[in-house]
Amino acid sequence: xxxxxxxxxxxxxxxxxxxxxxxxxxxxxxxxxxxxxxxxxxxxxxxxxxxxxxxxxxxxxxxxxxxxxxxxxxxxxxxxxxxxxxxxxxxxxxxxxxxxxxxxxxxxxxxxxxxxxxxxxxxxxxxxxxxxxxxxxxxxxxxxxxxxxxxxxxxxxxxxxxxxxxxxxxxxxxxxxxxxxxxxxxxxxxxxxxxxxxxxxxxxxxxxxxxxxxxxxxxxxxxxxxxxxxxxxxxxxxxxxxxxxxxxxxxxxxxxxxxxxxxxxxxxxxxxxxxxxxxxxxxxxxxxxxxxxxxxxxxxxxxxxxxxxxxxxxxxxxxxxxxxxxxxxxxxxxxxxxxxxxxxxxxxxxxxxxxxxxxxxxxxxxxxxxxxxxxxxxxxxxxxxxxxxxxxxxxxxxxxxxxxxxxxxxxxxxxxxxxxxxxxxxxxxxxxxxxxxxxxxxxxxxxxxxxxxxxxxxxxxxxxxxxxxxxxxxxxxxxxxxxxxxxxxxxxxxxxxxxxxxxxxxxxxxxxxxxxxxxxxxxxxxxxxxxxxxxxxxxxxxxxxxxxxxxxxxxxxxxxxxxxxxxxxxxxxxxxxxxxxxxxxxxxxxxxxxxxxxxxxxxxxxxxxxxxxxxxxxxxxxxxxxxxxxxxxxxxxxxxxxxxxxxxxxxxxxxxxxxxxxxxxxxxxxxxxxxxxxxxxxxxxxxxxxxxxxxxxxxxxxxxxxxxxxxxxxxxxxxxxxxxxxxxxxxxxxxxxxxxxxxxxxxxxxxxxxxxxxxxxxxxxxxxxxxxxxxxxxxxxxxx
Amino acid sequence: xxxxxxxxxxxxxxxxxxxxxxxxxxxxxxxxxxxxxxxxxxxxxxxxxxxxxxxxxxxxxxxxxxxxxxxxxxxxxxxxxxxxxxxxxxxxxxxxxxxxxxxxxxxxxxxxxxxxxxxxxxxxxxxxxxxxxxxxxxxxxxxxxxxxxxxxxxxxxxxxx
Numbered sequence: 001x002x003x004x005x006x007x008x009x010x011x012x013x014x015x016x017x018x019x020x021x022x023x024x025x026x027x028x029x030x031x032x033x034x035x036x037x038x039x040x041x042x043x044x045x046x047x048x049x050x051x052x053x054x055x056x057x058x059x060x061x062x063x064x065x066x067x068x069x070x071x072x073x074x075x076x077x078x079x080x081x082x083x084x085x086x087x088x089x090x091x092x093x094x095x096x097x098x099x100x101x102x103x104x105x106x107x108x109x110x111x112x113x114x115x116x117x118x119x120x121x122x123x124x125x126x127x128x129x130x131x132x133x134x135x136x137x138x139x140x141x142x143x144x145x146x147x148x149x150x151x152x153x154x155x156x157x158x159x160x161x162x163x164x165x166x167x168x169x170x171x172x173x174x175x176x177x178x179x180x181x182x183x184x185x186x187x188x189x190x191x192x193x194x195x196x197x198x199x200x201x202x203x204x205x206x207x208x209x210x211x212x213x214x215x216x217x218x219x220x221x222x223x224x225x226x227x228x229x230x231x232x233x234x235x236x237x238x239x240x241x242x243x244x245x246x247x248x249x250x251x252x253x254x255x256x257x258x259x260x261x262x263x264x265x266x267x268x269x270x271x272x273x274x275x276x277x278x279x280x281x282x283x284x285x286x287x288x289x290x291x292x293x294x295x296x297x298x299x300x301x302x303x304x305x306x307x308x309x310x311x312x313x314x315x316x317x318x319x320x321x322x323x324x325x326x327x328x329x330x331x332x333x334x335x336x337x338x339x340x341x342x343x344x345x346x347x348x349x350x351x352x353x354x355x356x357x358x359x360x361x362x363x364x365x366x367x368x369x370x371x372x373x374x375x376x377x378x379x380x381x382x383x384x385x386x387x388x389x390x391x392x393x394x395x396x397x398x399x400x401x402x403x404x405x406x407x408x409x410x411x412x413x414x415x416x417x418x419x420x421x422x423x424x425x426x427x428x429x430x431x432x433x434x435x436x437x438x439x440x441x442x443x444x445x446x447x448x449x450x451x452x453x454x455x456x457x458x459x460x461x462x463x464x465x466x467x468x469x470x471x472x473x474x475x476x477x478x479x480x481x482x483x484x485x486x487x488x489x490x491x492x493x494x495x496x497x498x499x500x501x502x503x504x505x506x507x508x509x510x511x512x513x514x515x516x517x518x519x520x521x522x523x524x525x526x527x528x529x530x531x532x533x534x535x536x537x538x539x540x541x542x543x544x545x546x547x548x549x550x551x552x553x554x555x556x557x558x559x560x561x562x563x564x565x566x567x568x569x570x571x572x573x574x575x576x577x578x579x580x581x582x583x584x585x586x587x588x589x590x591x592x593x594x595x596x597x598x599x600x601x602x603x604x605x606x607x608x609x610x611x612x613x614x615x616x617x618x619x620x621x622x623x624x625x626x627x628x629x630x631x632x633x634x635x636x637x638x639x640x641x642x643x644x645x646x647x648x649x650x651x652x653x654x655x656x657x658x659x660x661x662x663x664x665x666x667x668x669x670x671x672x673x674x675x676x677x678x679x680x681x682x683x684x685x686x687x688x689x690x691x692x693x694x695x696x697x698x699x700x701x702x703x704x705x706x707x708x709x710x711x712x713x714x715x716x717x718x719x720x721x722x723x724x725x726x727x728x729x730x731x732x733x734x735x736x737x738x739x740x741x742x743x744x745x746x747x748x749x750x751x752x753x754x755x756x757x758x759x760x761x762x763x764x765x766x767x768x769x770x771x772x773x774x775x776x777x778x779x780x781x782x783x784x
Numbered sequence: 785x786x787x788x789x790x791x792x793x794x795x796x797x798x799x800x801x802x803x804x805x806x807x808x809x810x811x812x813x814x815x816x817x818x819x820x821x822x823x824x825x826x827x828x829x830x831x832x833x834x835x836x837x838x839x840x841x842x843x844x845x846x847x848x849x850x851x852x853x854x855x856x857x858x859x860x861x862x863x864x865x866x867x868x869x870x871x872x873x874x875x876x877x878x879x880x881x882x883x884x885x886x887x888x889x890x891x892x893x894x895x896x897x898x899x900x901x902x903x904x905x906x907x908x909x910x911x912x913x914x915x916x917x918x919x920x921x922x923x924x925x926x927x928x929x930x931x932x933x934x935x936x937x938x939x940x941x942x943x944x945x
Binding site: 054055058059060061063064068073140217220221269271300301495496497656662663664666691692700702704705 | 912923
């Protein structure tokens with residue numbers, strides 16, 4: 001349990017607060033902001049915040065002018081390529097770098113022993129296929145890649161484990177130096193008493209659900225360009241966290257933090273995989289140091305699909321118990337997660353504790369290490385996998401009880417966040433159900449039998465919760481230039497989410513400026529104030545309040561300066577469209593006239609993110625509705641219609657926020673229907689490390705999507721009233737689609753992706769059995 | 785070899801294994817066109833070659849001798865306004881991270897040049913060779929729809945032609 005935040009201290013004093021990052025709760029010490037702007041509630045009169053303004057950097061993105069990391073060139077720049085292990089476990093017996101070093105255009109080669117300990121690169125012991133073993137630096141990318149092929153590596157292979165079952169077997173090989181199972185295993189979260197809940201139940205359902213490994217597949221691969229000037233290192237990196245990459249680099253290379261500068265201008269997607277420095281970063285920085293020339297290192301697609309993070313698979317054995325009226329009495333899940341060679345405990349369990357008002361909930365998660373590339377956070381980590389189990393079980397329960405699945409969810413709606421028994425800052429989940437259902441035309445009555453028709457048609461629903469409060473520390477500066485334009489300075493990142501636009505809107509609103517006068521400058525650790533990683537749907541709710549405060553601070557200074565010029569009191573001034581007006585008079589000055597009169601006297605506002613409200617759950621909610629067609633001859637599932645209703649507090653820019661919803665849903669459609677990394681159990685190799693065999697959705701796979709927001713400002717969460725939105729929409733998509741397929745063919749879907757052969761097998765089951773699903777017996781390891 | 789790129793003529797040499805994509809990005813500094821899969825699976829490197837779309841990562845530069853190439857930079861040369869399609873992409877929010885966008889634009893531009901009034905299904909089929917991971921497909925569809933419905937002729941063909 002997080003400790004309580006102390007009541008707000010005086011400005012400048014320090015207090016303790018809690019911040020939830022992707023389900024993990026962290027306690028932080030944070031200074032109280034010098035002042036706290038009054039919260040913008042629903043009655044706030046806002047013109048720019050809430051407006052559908054176009055993405056401000058879109059002209060760069062549609063013209064080819066936007067510079068991504070792979071587009072960075074520096075005078076004298078060389079190119080690096082990383083050679084990777086072709087076996088999953090073993091030791092390097094010998095490695096011959098000499099031939100590669102002698103190849104045309106090659107400048108340098110690194111292998112075992114050439115990287116500092118902290119970089120954990122080019123080790124002699126192999127733990128997974130795709131592990132970096134050596135690297136080449138050459139004049140061109142092609143020369144570097146060609147030379148890497150000439151590196152001769154001989155391995156002594158060792159036994160490996162590629163699956164959870166293999167890694168946890170009695171005579172399992174040693175996956176890594178320390179144990180094969182995470183020390184905390186099983187990670188138990190529990191409230192109430194499961195046995196009591198089962199006794200009180202009228203119906204008990206047991207199911208085993210399986211989810212696949214999903215690959216981020218950002219179109220821009222991981223990459224970095226590095227350049228040293230004396231003992232100062234500059235790195236251009238495609239990253240979600242410039243300050244974290246700076247910290248990683250300083251630590252790994254033994255360089256003071258202040259000597260490392262990390263820059264990120266445009267990036268081509270991250271989705272959780274780009275939160276830290278990686279082998280490409282260290283390789284570029286090390287070669288650049290050794291050679292005294294800039295070096296760029298960009299992953300090729302195979303490296304990207306093999307060794308740049310993934311959403312781990314899960315097996316979830318779920319017991320769900322309820323009264324006849326649908327009231328949940330017990331919810332239990334025993335969950336296995338094969339992490340890869342590294343990972344953290346952000347598992348499927350938590351959403352079981354947060355979604356519904358069930359008094360008795362218990363999850364037991366076992367995280368095993370396997371000889372495959374390590375997992376990484378992937379949009380809604382844990383909750384996406386967990387939602388497939390939990391929401392599928394809820395839909396199974398609804399079928400068993402012959403209840404409408406929405407009515408079942410409404411019945412179990414929780415007014416307080418149940419895991420930590422906290423009040424919500426705001427919760428419009430019930431409106432997500434009702435308004436989503438209305439738009440979708442949800443009805444479980446009067447369904448026409450579809451047996452005579454083809455294809456088969458079905459409908460499904462699922463719901464979602466995700467912590468999106470954001471929090472400190474996050475800083476921003478807002479400065480007025482002599483020409484009256486405004487710069488917002490903050491060391492955050494825009495992954496393609498629209499952060500530049502949203503922060504500019506907040507600054508323009510708070511200053512009373514024209515949006516076209518505002519520019520957000522982000523992505524540079526040396527020249528901009530700190531903000532954290534753009535992860536956990538946190539950027540708007542973390543950085544937004546800091547930007548608003550900085551803009552209000554700047555406006556106060558501007559009014560002080562203008563008051564004398566306008567012969568008025570600062571309190572009598574107001575601003576709109578970059579013009580300062582003396583209230584109830586016709587006296588006014590533009591921002592430009594004031595700043596011109598000031599010359600090079602600079603107005604600079606400072607803002608910081610204050611603490612979160614104590615004992616409050618700040619979360620985003622949603623309900624999604626899918627309609628599918630199933631081809632009974634081929635087993636192909638097509639999503640034909642999709643509706644999503646989400647509550648994320650105030651929406652700063654509905655157009656951009658809806659794009660986030662659609663993006664999450666489309667990745668969820670991929671997760672439900674196509675996406676699965678195939679790791680051969682006997683070879684330990686990824687069999688589909690490309691974009692043909694690993695299928696992400698195309699435009700032809702996507703139905704009309706009606707994604708929208710319900711509810712309004714969340715004045716409790718923070719003074720902008722906004723919560724996060726990036727991750728929530730991917731969470732309920734797969735279980736909604738699986739429920740629709742079940743509705744279409746009459747057989748529950750226990751495993752995704754719903755590939756044609758899986759669906760054909762289910763159709764054969766449907767033909768053999770009656771249309772109502774039989775209750776499957778629980779597997780042997782399942783309890784209670 | 786001689787190559788006309790966005791209306792400008794280039795005389796250059798290319799080794800046999802050099803791709804059109806490498807030539808554009810590394811030699812001509814036209815970095816708008818992106819390398820993503822390097823094997824013709826994603827469409828990010830799509831350019832127009834003599835009026836047809838090609839994956840420039842799979843097209844050998846030497847095979848393009850005498851050809852006319854259109855890249856995203858050619859849709860709105862410096863000093864000109866963005867094309868109707870580019871403006872529609874902005875208006876409909878059809879670019880999130882923007883990494884696939886140059887390829888999407890060239891594919892859409894070529895689609896409309898060949899079929900000025902496509903149905904939605906024709907757009908879906910025509911654009912299904914260009915992958916987007918951010919999930920901008922609905923917005924790309926509506927951007928292309930808007931340009932097609934407005935009946936605005938695609939102006940940048942003076943480069944390709």
